[in-house]
Amino acid sequence: MTDVAQQPRETRETFWRTLQTFCATRVVITVVLLAYFGINAIRATRAGEAFADWQSCAAYLLVAIGFGVLSTYVQRRLMLQLLTQLVFDIAAISFLYIASGGARSGLAILYLFPLSGAAVLAPLVLALFFVSIVTLILLGESLYQLLYSLADTTPSQAGLYGAAFFAAIFVINRLAAKVIKQEDLVAQRGRDLQLQEAINRLVIADMGDGILVVGDDTEVFAGNPAAEHMLGMSIAYGQPxxxxxxxxxxxxIADAFFAWQQPRGAGSDATSAGSSYVRIKPVDRSGPSRDRRRELAAHLKLRFASVESLGLSNDRTVIFLQDVSEIENQAQQLKLASMGRLTASIAHEVRNPLSAISHAASLLSEDLVQPTEKRLLNIISDNVVRLNRMIEDILKLSRKAHTHAEPLRLASFLAEVLIELRETHNVAPDMIAMSSMxxxxxxxxxxxxxEVVLNLVSNALRYASGLPGSIRLMGTSPTAERLELHVQDDGPAITPEVRAHLFEPFYTTSSKGTGLGLYVARxxxxxxxxxLDYEYRMELSGDGRDEPSGRFVITFAVARDGSLAGRHDQ
Incomplete structure (x- = not known):
């Protein structure tokens, strides 16, 4: 990239803008002179000479307009255009100056206009050259007036004008040179910043971790592609x-951000970082994805870093997003690997008694004829089959076995499950309420x-009050891509500390539990x-206030072809 200071004057936009301003100023000055000589032509006794001056100004105005058009549309040969304009200006002003009576006319000040243009746009030597020519013209006109005694003038007045022009042009030229250097420095700094910004964008865009830049009011200012993928949304750079x-x-994420802001006091370190873990449902995952579970939820590690600057009215915070779903899965697999053989052995030992129970139930069914007895035997057989299938599922979890998915209507399927649950657990008919699905x-x-629904409802039975409607099953479709089934009870909500480990294998708060139920369900x-996740939602309490309410939520993905989940119109 060519340095601005080394660019020729013909290629510098600043010089062309200055020349255009110079031309516009010439037009304004010429219009003022035209008005001045026009008024003099009306009042003067020698109308012929005044009319000649007015005609000269009119011709000067037309040429000035031509110079302005030329500098605007033909931006070539800057110095040639400048020199042509300077020569024309000095010649025109000299003609008016001499025709109006020399120094007594007061028009000598007009020379300062073209000389200032030369001081700004031309090198110092060339600018001083034109000052010398103007000074010689002033001295020559004064000497002519003095020799022919045409007026009461002295060369000293012309000399003072010349000295003043020399001093003014020298100062203007030095100031212009300093401004040009400052412009070069600013332009260089601007290119350096643009280059650094391009490098930063390239590095941030290639990062695996997501980055969000937010304000104190959680307004999103920027984000990289990794953050867009994790959140399922597009983020316009610099356009909140x-x-x-x-x-x-x-x-x-907003809750974690506000929680991070609270302990920060006036004396805290501005660049201190904090971290937390959250699970979110991406806003939209319309793009292709190899893992369907990523379309439903993302487990993110958030790290916050505050960026404060004296030049900003509002501070910015950088949120680093790291998808720890894979790390979480690997940690769980490592935890299960050490107990894999033990689990397989226990499953084998449990399967043998189940086989004996199943065989004994079959033998009993041949002798029992009472309907009540047969119903009890059917319950035993069904649960033996279900337990055996659950053992198979536990053994297949690590292998991610292929499932036999079938289209299910939630309403009829859940109704069957609840009927069976009421029979086996002696649940009151009105204790479990189900919304229309x-x-x-x-x-x-x-x-x-x-198995999932029975696990969740059985868990709810332990904590529900037992009143009518104390357990609720609700279906909802918050977006076109998702369908949710909520399982909620009126018992106390799970604390955030317990929720953080709720789905870990072998984690349990009950002395009788194995810690595998919710893990297997998920x-x-x-x-x-x-x-499957445990979420907090805001609900109206009895006194009309919004309070957080916990519930288990099963989120079904809606495939783009409608094959996974969706609404079935009858």
Whole structure:
């Protein structure tokens, strides 16, 4: 890249703009002179001479307009255009100066206009050369007046004009040179900043971690492609269009941001960073994805860093996003690997008693004839089959076995599950309430979904009050890409500390639990292209206030061809 200071004057836009300004100023001065001589032509006794001066000014105005048009549309040979204009200006002003009576006319000050242009646009030597010519013209005219005694003038007045012109042009030329150097420096700094910004954008765009730049009010100012992929949204650079708080899907990030801001006091380090973990549902995942579970939720590690500057009215905060879903999966696999053989051995030992129970139930069915007894035997057989299938699922989790997904209508499927649950757990008919889901259809392995729902509802039975409607199953479709099934009870919500480890294998808060129920339920959802999580939603309490309410949420992905989940119109 050519340095600005080394560019020829013909290629510098600044010089051409200055020349155009010079031409515009000439037109203004000529118009003022034209008005001045026009008034004199009306009042003067020698109308012929005044009219001649007026005609000279009119011709000067036309030429000045021509110079302006030429400098605007023909930006070549700057010095040739400048010299031509200077020669014409000095000649025209000299003609008016001499024709108007010399020094007594007061028109000598007009020479300062072309000389100032030469001082700004031409080198110092050339500018002083034109000053010398003007000074000689002034002295020559004074000597002519003195020799022929045409007026009461002295050469000293012309000499003072010349000395003043020399001093003014020298100062103007030096100031112009200093301004040009400052412009060169500013232009160089601007190119350096643009280059650095281009490098920063290239590096940030190629980063695997996401980056968001937000204001104190969570307004998003910038983000890299990795952040756009994690959040499922496009971010216009430098053009804030929304806030984190405006999008419900990004609410966990906004909450973590506000929580990070609270402990920061006046004496805290401005560049200190904090981190937290959140799980979000991307706003939109319309692009191709190899992993369907990434379309439903993303587990992100957030790290905050404040950027403060005296030149900014509002501080900026950089949020670093790291997708830890894969790291989380690897950690869980490592945790399970050490107990893989033990789990397989236990599953083998459990399967043998189940086989004995199943065989004994079959033998009993041949002797029992009472309907009640047969119904009990059917319950035993069904649960033996279900337990055996659950053992198979536990053994297949690490292998991510292929599922036999079938189209299921949620309303009829859940109704069957609840009927069975009421019979086996002696649940009151009105204790579990289910919202209308007649038009919702999903593609899910029936036995897998049965295990997930039974696990969640059984868990809710332990904490619900037992009142009518204390357990609720609700279906909702917040976006065209998602279908959600909520399982909620009126018991106390799970604390955030427990929620952070809720789906970890072998983690349990009950002395009788194994810590595998929710982990298996989530893995079954993931294997069927769905996502299970525990979420907090705002609900109206009895006194009309919004309060956070916890519930388990199964999120089904809606495929673009409608094959995974969707609304089935009857």
């Amino acid at each position: 269009r929304y806030k984190l708080t405006d999008l419900p899907a990004l609410g966990p 007649d038009y919702y259809q999903v593609r899910f392995d029936p036995l897998h979904l049965r 893995e079954l959802c993931l294997n069927n292209g769905a996502m």
